[in-house]
Structures are given as C-alpha cells and as structure tokens.
Amino acid sequence: MRKLLIILLFLLIFVSACNKSHVLYVQNTASSDKQIVAKEQIDIAIVPKVMEIPYFQAVQEGVAEAAKHTGATVHFEGPTTANAAQQEEIIRRFISQKVDVLAVSVIDPDRLTPVLKEAKKQGITVLTWDADAHPEARDYFINMVDAERLGQHLLDSLVRQIGEKGTYVILSGSASSLNQEEWLHWIKQHNRTYYPRLVLREVAYTDDSSVTAYQEAKRVTTAYPELKGIIGIASLGPPAAASVLKEKGLTETIAVVGLASPRDMNTHLKEGNVRTVTLWSPKRLGYLTVMVAKLLRDGTVIDDGMLIDGVGRIQVNGDQIIMDEPIDFTVENVDQYDF
Amino acid sequence: MISKRKYHHLPLMHKLLFSYTLLTIIPVSLLGFFIYAAYMNAAEEQIGALVPQMLEQASQQIDRNVQDVTMMPERIYQSQQTIEILRTDAFQSHAESMQQQYEMERYLSNSFLHSSSSDLLGVFVFSKNRIFAATTENYSGFSKTEAAVYGQSLELEKGSILLLPHETNLVFDSGADYLLIGVPIQDRDNQTYLGTMFLALDVSFVDRITASMKDHRAARIMLADKMSGRLAYDSSGRDKASVNLRAYPIENGSFLQDRKLIGITPVMQQTYALIYEIPTEILFAKQYQTRTISIVLFLVFICFSLFFYSIAAYNVSHPIKRLMQNMRSAQQGEFQHTLPVTKQDEVGRLTESYNMMIEEIRDLIQKNYMIKLKQQEAELYALQTQINPHFIFNTLETINYAVEAGEQEEVMRIITTLGRMLRYSLDNGVKFVSLAEEIRHVENFLSVQQFRFFDRLTWSTDYPDEAGSLQVPKFILQPIVENSIKYGLEVQTAIHIGIKIQQTQGLLVLTIKDDGPGFDPAVREALERELALEPGITSKSAHYGLSNVANRIKMLYGADYGVSLENNRQGATVLLYLPSQQISRLGGS
Secondary structure (H helix, E strand, O other), rough: OOOHHHHHHHHHHHHHHOOEEEEEEEOOOOHHHHHHOOOOEEEEEEEEOOOOOHHHHHHHHHHHHHHHHHOOEEEEEEOOOOOHHHHHHHHHHHOOOOOOOOEOOOOOOOHHHHEEEEHHHOOEEEEEOOOOHHHHOOEEEEEOOOOHHHHHHHHHHHHHHOOOOEEEEEEEEEOOHHHHHHHHHHHHHHHHHHOOOOEEEEEEEOOHHHHHHHHHHHHHHHHHOOOOEEEEOOOOOOHHHHHHHHHOOOOOOEEEEEOOHHHHHHHHHOOOOOEEEEOOOHHHHHHHHHHHHHHHHHOOOOOOOOEEOOOEOEEOOOOOOOOOOOOOEEEOOHHOOOO | OOOOHHHHHHOOOHHHHHHHHHHHHHHHHHHHHHHHHHHHHHHHHHHHHHHHHHHHHHHHHHHHHHHHHEEEEOOHHHHHHHHHHHHHOOOHHHHHHHHHHHHHHHHHHHHHHOOOOOEEEEEEEEEOEEEEEEEOEEEOOOOOOHHHHHHHHHHHOOEEEEOOOHOOOEOOOOOOOEEEEEEEEEEEOOOOEEEEEEEEOOOOOHHHHHHOOOOOOOOOEEEEEOOOOOEEEEEEOOOOOOOOOOOOOOOOOOEEOEEEEEEEEEOOOOEEEEEEEEEEHHHHHHHHHHHHHHHHHHHHHHHHHHHHHHHHHHHHHHHHHHHHEEEEHHOOOOOOOOOOOOOHHHHHHHHHHHHHHHHHHHHHHHHHHHHHHHHHHHHHHHHHHHOHHHHHHHHHHHHHHHHOOOOOOHHHHHHHHHHHHHHHHOOOOOOOEHHHHHHHHHHHHHHOOOOOOOOEEEEEEEEHHHHEEEEOOOOHHHHHHHHHHHHHHHHHHOOEEEEEEEEOOOEEEEEEEEEEOOOOOOHHHHHHHHHHHHOOOOOOOOOOOHHHHHHHHHHHHHOOOEEEEEEEEOOOOEEEEEEEOOOHHHHOO
C-alpha cells in the first residue's frame, strides 16, 4: 500500500520532468507581422512635361524598369508640347481613374496647384519630380540634385573654362519653372560671393522648345560680342548653343556649360564644341519616382540617407527628396551613357 | 485500494501507521512535489522568456552585420572609375583588361578588405564574363563558370541573396565557414545590370555576437537555413550538416525538447533561424541537485519518522495488546497477575484501572470465600462441641433417680461414662479421630442412654480390628444413633441398634441399622433431596443432625462421599460412605 503510493509519487515527479516538447515562450516579432500584410496592387501615374524629348524618354525607361521591379502598375503620359493646359487635362483624367499616386513634372506651378490640391483631397498621394509645384499642392518633391550645389557647380564649371573674369548669359527654360528659377538664384548668389568680376548679361528663356532655344542662342551671341560663356539650365539650351557656336565658328571663344543629356551632346563633345556638360540620370530619376511612390504607399517613412534599391542613398530635406550629385559628361565618358 | 471492511480488521498498529502515512507522508510529499513543480515552472518560464530575448538581440545584431555587409557594395558607386571599368565589356586588348583587373582588385582590396574592420574573407565581382577578386586568404573554386551562372540569374531578382558554402564551390584554404552574400550591381544612371558582387562573410562574427550567451560551455548556437535546415554556423563545431526545423513546435520562442532547452529566433528576413540549445541537466543542474538532495532527505525523513512512529505506535498498541491478553486469562479465572504501570497516559490509567478491578475482584472472591469458610467452620465448631442439653438433663435426671434409689455404683458408672463423653467432646482441636475412639464414644453414649431406658435399648457393634485405626471425622455416628433412639422409642417400646463397619476397595462404609419404624416416605424423600444439595447450604430442619453429618462428609471428602438412607423390612438403615484412610495425627488442625 505504502509502496504503491511512493512509487506513484516518484512517477509523478519524473513524468513532469520528461515531457516531450513543452513550449515555454512564444515571441512575436514586428518583422513577421509586417510580412503578413499583403502588398496591395497600386496604380502610379507619372506625368512628364512633354513626351517626345530624349530627357523624358530616358525618364520613361527608368520608370518602366522600376515598374518591372516593384510590380506596380505605372502609367506614363504627358502633353505632346510643354502645354500647361494639356498637362492639367491629363492630370484630371488620372484623378478620375482613381490612381493611387500622381507624380508630376510641373510645367506651370500656379496653374496646376488647384488640380493637384484636388487630387490630394481625394486621397491620392501627390508627388512632383523634376520640376516642383507649390509645396502645399504636393506631398514630396523628388529633386534630382541639390539646387544650391547644382548652381555652384554649373558656375564653377564655366569658371574653370573661362576664368574668373568676363561676361556670360544663362539660357533657362521658362520663368515659371520653380527649380530653374532656384538654380538661377544660386548661380547669381555664387557669382556675387566668389566671382565679382564675372558678369551675367542676360537670362534668356527657351520655353522648352528647340527652335526657341536655337533662336535665343543665336541672338545672345550676336548681341554680346564680348561674351565668353553660356550656361544652359534647361536641357535644350546647351545643344542649341553648341550648334550656334559651331555654325559661327565661335567654339574657341565662347564656352558652353549646363544641363543637357549626353546623347544630345555626344557629337558636340567629341568635336570639341563643348568640353563638359552636366546632368543627372533621368532614368534613375524615373526609377526613383516610382520607388518613392511605392514606398510612400506602403507606409514607409522616407528618411535622410535612406538606401533605395537601384538608386542609392538619397537625401531628404523636409519634403524634398534629393537624388544625387550631378554628373559631368566629357568626351571620355560620354559613350557610357545611353540617354 | 484497501476496503473499508478490511481496514476495520487491521491491527491497531497498522491502522496507526496507515493513518500516519495518509496524514503526514502523503501531504508532505505532495506539498513538496507541488512546490518543486511550481519552482521549476517559474525557473523554466523565466529562462524560457530570457533566451528568446537574448536571441532576438543577437539576431538583430546578426541582421545588422549582414545588412552592413549587404550595404557594402554601395561603396562601389562612389568610385566613378570602377563603375566605368564595369561598364566596359570584356572584349578589349589584353593589356587594357589586365590594367582594369589590377585597378578593380586594388580598389576592392582597399575599400572592402583593408578599410573596414569587418569579417570579410573576400570580395568577388562577376561582370560580363570577368571576375574580379580580392581576398584575405587563398581560395579555390569560383571561376568564370560561376561568373556566367551568377552573372545572369541574379539580374532578375534585383535583391541580395545568401549562399551557404555547400551551394558554391568556393573553398578557402583555412577551411573557414562563410556566408556568401550576393548583391547585384547596377548601372544606376543607365538602369542596366553591371554584374554581381559576392561578399564572403566569415561566420565567426556570429561567435562574437553570441559570446555573451555562451556562459555555459554546453550551450550550442546554430544558424540554420529555414528551408533546408542546413547549418551555416554551429558553435559546437560538430559537423552536423543540418537540423530538422520541422520538429520544432514554434518559429520564435523557446521550448523544452529531448531534455534540452531550445530557443529559436528568425534572422535575416526570416530566411534563417538562430537556434540556442542547452541541455536542461546543465541549465538546471543546481535545481536538479537540490531536487535529488531533497528527495534523499525526504526519504531519510520518511524512514526516520516511520521508525519513530512505529515505536510510538508500538508503545500505544503493545500495552493494549498485553491488557487484552491479560483480560483473556482473567476470563479463564486467572486473577493472580496485575500489570506493571509504567506510564501516566490513558493507557497507563487504563492499566491501572484494570489492575484495580482485578485486585478488587480478587479481594471480593477471597473475602466471600473466607467468610463462608469461617461461617462453616464456626457452625461446625458449634456442632462439634454440641452435647445436647436435653441429653445432659435426661442423664442428670437418671443420675438423680439412681442416687435416690441408692444405686451408688451405678451412679459412679454413669458419671464416669458421662465424664468420658464430655472429655471427648472437649477435645476440640481435633477434627479427625480413629474409628475405635468414635465407636467407643458412641458406646459411651449408648451406655448412658441405657441407664434411662434399660431393656428398651439394645445395641451391637461389629467391626474388624484392623478398622479401628482408620480415620473418621469426629461425632459422625452419635447424631445418627441419637436420631434412631429418639424416633424409635417414640413409637416402640424397645429398639435395637446395630453398627457395622465394612471396608471395601478403599471405601469405608458405616452402617447404622435399627429396627424402629423406619423413615416416613415423605420425610425420607425430603431428606434425600437435602442430602444431595451442595455442602454448606443446610436448612435448620428437624433432621439437622443427619444433614450435618452428610454435609461434613461432603465438605471434607468431596461429593463422591456422603450419606444414604434405606428402609429395610424392619427399621431404617443409614449408610455413611467415607474414604478408607489410616489415622494420621498430623492431619488434624
């Protein structure tokens, strides 16, 4: 009797000690929760200033690449000419299609602000890229380069060729373009601070048209015979200026710097008409725009120094996302770029 | 279990031990067991919660390390020169490609291997059928074949991959285990694919991270591929290639399995699992030791307590048992033994009471018995010393007549005889006399009576000479003879009394025969009934003399002896049966 009890007791103790598999603690991780959330299919609409110029075509290639990578549905549509009314119409159509993200390279900020605000009101994430709108009309502006640095860099490039003394003109796109105006501001600022003997004669506008750019380039070279340099801050400026200088045989007296795609400048660089032009990768910009749209829609917070797949580290300054440093194209490297 | 009925029949000692076990040992064991179980549970849960937390931290550190390494290819974008090398294709002059190879590898070596304190064993860049490598030690494998394979397949994935040594043919001469992290390199400006960079990360970095967790040498830390269970890292160094992750009940947490405490946490985007394993006998060595000591102490305690309790139970049950045995012998009439009282408890008092009771019973028996004996003795004494006053009166009257008649000689004889009689009866201290003496006394008595009745009374005695020395009680013949005379001469003018002694087979028979009227049948029946009664219970009847004789015989010799009455044709016969014993003067008291 007593034996039985003791045996039972021991049995009880040992049984408790040799359980097969006894879970002690289950930990929940935030990362595993995040994985569970299904990635919703999102619609991203990207609106360039114009469709058929090399710059925006390069952007479109980057956009397509990113669309393939992220699996998002991406619409890329812009006006055939740089027409604000036409752009507004396209934007309205995208709003009615209830896209999730609208990313616009803004032609005319004043004109587009109401429609972008409306899009925002409807719950669409509104981004601007390449050219900004008024800050209240969008969530983020995806900037290619830091405006101050670009302005300084462009002026420094010119000074390296012509020295710290002389006159120059600037070929801009349009006075309504906010970022071109900002670059202009920083060029002037830099000029005042460091190169007091360098004189800016005029700011001419190309209206994002090759024809106007050519005419304006011709006009300034004629109007200012002592002219030593031209800075183009819209992508059509430098090719037009280079062509004019080549025609006039002024390539040795007037230096051209500015923003232009390497493909447009390839011949001019190789012929020595232009020694260096500056730009960023529009492909990368397109890619980044889609990535940012996707990240924002997924609820990710965009941080300064964040590494974006296929883009690299970005800078974030308030509601501005800055892609990269500007790239200089010369005769040595111009063949490496296909835009 | 034990039935109620069976329990009731158990001896007291067993019952006591049983109830002690039931009330003390079992509750104490259960209490001990539950306290131990609760304590172990708490300890297990505490450690069980701690291990995943430690693992989580280690996992985060590993993640960070791997993430840092995954981020390292970013450096390549900072060098325009290397990107330009990667952009050019393989078909160039030998000198130029050698120059590029040199520049690329120098860059990799400087910015990846020498610049950081990372655990990189080597950096490999596969690009357009070229392979650029910078390693800290010699290696084999990883030729252009792999360059072709990884150069293309990764292009589609657009993300980093993790490879284990068994998945590639890369072998370092030192035999170091590594994690191979493959990261695609893109031409971001042109959005084209440039190649893949592989970074071989020495897994010993896990050692460093988990060093704090290995305070127990027996602890084993493993890093396993979640899909295949293959081990990328094993702190024990045992060459167990894989673990079965499906046998684990959870993916993140801790549990006990196969006498081991196992903690598991996913790491590297859930693709790997960090596993911590420690045998419970080492983890809970102290607790188990305490448990063993407790059990041993408890068993010792049980043995001791059972031993002492047995003694206590024996001390309770033994006196009761002894008391019971004593009572049983008392039941059989044995009142001689009392029990020693050693204790003042209930059992002691019970024994005491029992002793008092036994003593009282013994006293009562003795007192009653002695009183009875004394009474009878007194009665006998009275009887023995009894000379009927009536007889004395009659005799004295006879003497008176004789004196008046002047028969001097006769008077002398009567007085002498009477004197002899008185003398006989005065000799009180003697119970037994010889038969001759008794017969002589009866003859004296008859002689005295003959003075009164002359020829009306005649007698004869007949006994063998050798019978004269036989022993008989005093005064057993006189009462019977007295009766014969009394009743015979009431109705008849003359009576003859014959006394005959016979001795057969140790039996002495005294026959007193008369030729009187005999016993009246009713009287005889009553007499016989009375004679058959127990000795000492005598009624003071008319036949007191007869019954007294019968009583005395029975009391002296037992129920086998006694008196019987007969009616013959003429008169009554009284037979006295006695044992035939030689006189012994010492026998009297």
